[in-house]
Amino acid sequence: MAYFGKKKDIIRIEVTLGVDIGGTNTVFGYVDSKGRCFTSATIPTNAHQPAEQFFERLHESAKALFGTIQEKCELMGIGVGAPNANYYRGTIESPPNLSWEYVNVVAEMDKYYHLPVATTNDANAAALGEMLFGAARGMKDFIVITLGTGLGSGIVANGELIYGADGYAGEIGHTTVDLKGRECGCGRRGCLETYVSATGICRTVQDLICNSNEPSDLRYVSFENLTSKMIYDAAQRGDRLALEAFDYTGKILGIKLADSVAHVSPEAVIFFGGLASAGDLIFKPTKQSMEEHLFGIFKNKVKLLPSGLAGGNTAVLGASALIWNDLKKNIEK
């Protein structure tokens, strides 16, 4: 896919700009079609300022960053991962954590670039990242679960990401575990992400603290100060309450994954994000519970895998994969 550029007939490497807009910071970088990130940078999102200002700052920083690689690279398109992003409309709509009510991402980018632009949420971007560059290479049917503050998901079937009728498919974090369960930020009760996420496991620790007499260092930490990292560290030290919290988290996740498998029968479920790096502490109880609850025909078929994306720039790789995937589809047409 390389070509002879205008200057000096140098063969230039095609790259896309991957942008991940977060509540606090925005990370962006240039990634080639093999998932190599040549360079990346971070700017504060400053979401209290108007979105137009953000995109202007983003463009300036991205342009400066491109200056460092433009001798050898050609920019092909831009992929943007953002909360509540809608792939069909190219917009961000009522994002949690950002004060922008409605942003037309494609229109904002069009002010500065004349290139293909696509946007979707971070979990969908992660799924495409795994498909193009990570653990799902060669797979046509899989689910990516992102475990961060909440639980996000991206579902791929027949080799295509499922956006659904409205562009918002893949909200497994808001399937119901218990109709009378924990209050969720979405206004409902008992959503999966209130149990299975960085905050979910903190809530579980509090629940175990009040309902058991198991001694634990975590009893000395307030809920507001408690982090999933502390629970992980405690579990590594053999803290039984922390270990039980991981077991419970995996048990609930396994039960609900069995439901997800019954829908789309994936080859694998791939875990992405902070809590997923807890390894066997979360994988083992999840696998055991999923197998226990699977409909017979699906037993012992579905792999549970950690993300295959190189650390550090995973969100940028996902956003970049979004637009690489579109560019690839256009070539196939």
Add this chain to the structure above:
Amino acid sequence: MAYFGKKKDIIRIEVTLGVDIGGTNTVFGYVDSKGRCFTSATIPTNAHQPAEQFFERLHESAKALFGTIQEKCELMGIGVGAPNANYYRGTIESPPNLSWEYVNVVAEMDKYYHLPVATTNDANAAALGEMLFGAARGMKDFIVITLGTGLGSGIVANGELIYGADGYAGEIGHTTVDLKGRECGCGRRGCLETYVSATGICRTVQDLICNSNEPSDLRYVSFENLTSKMIYDAAQRGDRLALEAFDYTGKILGIKLADSVAHVSPEAVIFFGGLASAGDLIFKPTKQSMEEHLFGIFKNKVKLLPSGLAGGNTAVLGASALIWNDLKKNIEK
């Protein structure tokens, strides 16, 4: 797509043979690309005899039936709907209700025909039937729920049926309502189909009979003699216990549909089969419960629709749609 045939240069109508293999009877018929069924017939399945004999009988009967239309029709392919059929392998594997352990449907058909053959389960066939000929025409994302003895489902995303990694995707009937709930034929407990199906609503009536003092004619019917039709007739007469059974069925279905919507965000959920013909008795409580439990972003978007396939030959239309869809895809390639 019509062409000038060899005989007398007559323009012949292209048809496919749609076959629906049931536990007792097998229905088959010839259907054109617009979903018109020209002629159909039924033979006993006699599943206690070897599968080879069945396919021989099927071929003889189908051939005789084709004799009545062969002057004006040309056969293009064969679609077979059957329990536990695997689209990828072209097989029926350990079907419930049939004593055949393993049947290679494509190989059996190849003995008699030199035409494309495809097989899948009845719910997937129904989904393709709705997409090509019924309520889902023009839709790219929808779910079909078949309500018979059990609860089957077929899920379409991005305009393609989801078969999943192993060919068995779409088992929403075996997602879990209650881990300690009703025993399911699959060996697990609390599967959706133990609540929402013709047998599920009969179980609910028994539950209401023992747990309430509500008078009802249904108290005089044994469980083995009770049918969903009796419950429907009682509800039509204003029997409050029967009405409550429909409400409960819809409530459970709505809760689980909210989970399904969170996965694939369909434009519509289409109901197919006996219990679905109860109309508002089942649609109203299902809609109300689904809306109540939907994640905010999906509220007031998803249509609940009855099957759009013409009565009588719905299973034949589904099986025929399976192979029409394959033939169409081959043309597009």
